[in-house]
Amino acid sequence: xxxxxxxxxxxxxxxxxxxxxxxxxxxxxxxxxxxxxxxxxxxxxxxxxxxxxxxxxxxxxxxxxxxxxxxxxxxxxxxxxxxxxxxxxxxxxxxxxxxxxxxxxxxxxxxxxxxxxxxxxxxxxxxxxxxxxxxxxxxxxxxxxxxxxxxxxxxxxxxxxxxxxxxxxxxxxxxxxxxxxxxxxxxxxxxxxxxxxxxxxxxxxxxxxxxxxxxxxxxxxxxxxxxxxxxxxxxxxxxxxxxxxxxxxxxxxxxxxxxxxxxxxxxxxxxxxxxxxxxxxxxxxxxxxxxxxxxxxxxxxxxxxxxxxxxxxxxxx
Numbered sequence: 001x002x003x004x005x006x007x008x009x010x011x012x013x014x015x016x017x018x019x020x021x022x023x024x025x026x027x028x029x030x031x032x033x034x035x036x037x038x039x040x041x042x043x044x045x046x047x048x049x050x051x052x053x054x055x056x057x058x059x060x061x062x063x064x065x066x067x068x069x070x071x072x073x074x075x076x077x078x079x080x081x082x083x084x085x086x087x088x089x090x091x092x093x094x095x096x097x098x099x100x101x102x103x104x105x106x107x108x109x110x111x112x113x114x115x116x117x118x119x120x121x122x123x124x125x126x127x128x129x130x131x132x133x134x135x136x137x138x139x140x141x142x143x144x145x146x147x148x149x150x151x152x153x154x155x156x157x158x159x160x161x162x163x164x165x166x167x168x169x170x171x172x173x174x175x176x177x178x179x180x181x182x183x184x185x186x187x188x189x190x191x192x193x194x195x196x197x198x199x200x201x202x203x204x205x206x207x208x209x210x211x212x213x214x215x216x217x218x219x220x221x222x223x224x225x226x227x228x229x230x231x232x233x234x235x236x237x238x239x240x241x242x243x244x245x246x247x248x249x250x251x252x253x254x255x256x257x258x259x260x261x262x263x264x265x266x267x268x269x270x271x272x273x274x275x276x277x278x279x280x281x282x283x284x285x286x287x288x289x290x291x292x293x294x295x296x297x298x299x300x301x302x303x304x305x306x307x308x309x310x311x312x313x314x315x316x317x
Contacts, residue, residue: 036068036115036128072283074117074126077156077276079290084271086117086126087159087240087264089254091152091279092308094140096248109248111308112136112152114256116264118317129267132260133311138249140303141279143296145252147235152252152277153226155297156290159240159273160223161195162265165215171266179218181210188237193230195223207237217244220261222268224254224275228294240264240275263317279304 071090079086089112096108116130139150163177177195179186187204189196198204209218221241227234235252242258254277256264267273278286282301289297 036070036074036131068113068115068131070113070115071281072276072278076287077274077290078288079156079274080158080272081122082272083122083274084119085264085267085273087114087273087275088117089114089134089136089152089275089277090308091136091141091277091304093305094303095307096138105246105248106310110136110138110140112254113308113311114254114260116260116267118267118270129315129317130260130263131311131314132256133308133313134254134256135243135247135249136254137252139252141277141301143299143301145234145296147233149235150249150251152250152254153234153238153296154278154282154286154301155226155295156274156276156286157225157294158290158292159268159275160225160228162222162268163195163209164218164220164265165209166219169262169265171269173265173269176265179209181212181215184208184210186210190230190236193227193236217242217247217255219258220265222265222273224294226294226296228292231293234296257313260313260315263315266317280306280308 070088072088074086074088077086092111092113094110096110112134114130114132114134115128117126118129119126136152137150139145140152141154142149142151143154145151145153161177162173162175163179165179165181167178168176177186183199184201185197185199186209187196187198188194188207188209190206195209201208207214219242221239224238224240226238227236230236237253239253240261241253241255242261243255247255254275274290276283276286279301281304285299285301286297
């Protein structure tokens with residue numbers, strides 16, 4: 001294939017509208033301390049053997065993007081051996097807590113910036129592969145989340161089950177679970193904080209993943225790995241999933257551009273995936289916060305007043 005003439009699509013996400021524009025690209029991203037540059041690097045990537053998925057080719061591209069100033073150093077996260085993907089979520093101002101009269105709808109969204117990094121080995125550098133605008137919970141970000149608070153938890157978690165209402169695409173994990181709305185049997189249990197199945201809908205003690213209200217947002221989903229055993233009333237069913245046009249917040253999940261979510265599903269198939277979540281400028285307290293039970297870190301975190309402009313979705317996967 002002649003990559004010089006290959007056209008891919010960048011999807012620009014503004015809340016309520018998805019616009020796709022063609023752009024000529026050739027490959028990959030560059031990561032740096034407190035800056036992420038999508039472009040300026042020619043990288044040759046052979047097929048990468050997937051951890052739980054299928055082998056997929058990483059072609060030679062250089063995306064002509066822009067440098068993004070981030071508030072963290074991706075090299076400082078302490079993760080277990082075998083970590084291949086790291087999704088970093090920066091939380092910005094919690095705007096929807098007060099709906100100002102006359103404010104534009106997009107200015108009331110609780111915005112996050114999500115960048116997904118991949119590395120081919122434990123000693124390889126992290127490379128930015130996906131960037132997306134997204135939204136967080138209506139309660140903002142905190143390390144004191146509880147059930148029903150609408151808070152997106154601060155911390156570093158190992159991502160769990162991949163599932164969705166749509167069929168798996170080529171490159172998805174072989175363990176991806178297809179939700180069947182017709183069967184009405186699959187749900188996310190409040191008791192175990194896991195995906196379970198029961199044909200008796202009256203005995204389903206959590207989110208009914210087959211319900212029509214989850215169409216679109218649960219097309220593609222990955223469990224964030226928060227509160228693995230659902231202890232201490234901290235809450236359950238916190239995911240990385242697709243945005244819904246016009247929806248300003250979530251109940252605590254992180255929602256991103258559907259095209260970015262598809263790319264992250266494919267990244268997930270290559271090996272262990274982790275998600276790091278903190279307010280803008282407050283990552284110092286979570287670099288070493290990972291624990292197997294998905295607990296939130298101790299320490300003091302505060303909401304940020306930093307605003308985020310719209311972010312163009314960029315994908316190099």
